[in-house]
Amino acid sequence: MGKIYIAGLTVETLIGVYDWERTQQTSLLLDVTLTADLNAAMHSDDVNDTIDYAKVAECIVEVGKRSEFELLEAFGNAVMSAVLETFNVAAITVKIVKPNILPNAQTVAVELSRERN
Numbered sequence: 001m002g003k004i005y006i007a008g009l010t011v012e013t014l015i016g017v018y019d020w021e022r023t024q025q026t027s028l029l030l031d032v033t034l035t036a037d038l039n040a041a042m043h044s045d046d047v048n049d050t051i052d053y054a055k056v057a058e059c060i061v062e063v064g065k066r067s068e069f070e071l072l073e074a075f076g077n078a079v080m081s082a083v084l085e086t087f088n089v090a091a092i093t094v095k096i097v098k099p100n101i102l103p104n105a106q107t108v109a110v111e112l113s114r115e116r117n
């Protein structure tokens with residue numbers, strides 16, 4: 001097993017509890033950790049034998065484009081479902097950072113994890 005990290009991925013999505021948040025998309029920053037078997041790629045040096053982090057990033061950006069959740073928790077769950085359905089990963093952790101939303105904090109964030117059943 002190994003880990004693949006994507007840090008600070010910008011994802012635009014409609015998200016928020018309040019009416020003023022639902023008139024335009026918000027920029028979120030995602031940190032994603034994937035647990036997967038990387039042994040084949042370690043030996044073959046072939047991107048087809050691993051989890052292509054560029055494709056994972058594209059997948060997550062697409063989830064953002066088509067979703068309109070209220071909570072970071074629900075958006076994060078949709079991200080994890082999409083990645084688990086599309087890629088051969090054993091586990092995923094997603095930290096979703098929402099900047100500049102509280103007057104007295106730089107960021108708020110939620111971190112969620114799921115494993116393949």
Ligand SMILES: Nc1nc2c(c(=O)[nH]1)N=C([C@H](O)[C@@H](O)CO)CN2
Binds near residue numbers: 017070071098110
């Ligand atoms: N645990 C959470 N708390 C809150 C969320 C959220 O997504 N998860 N969202 C909001 C509002 O949308 C916030 O962005 C502005 O107040 C409030 N609390």
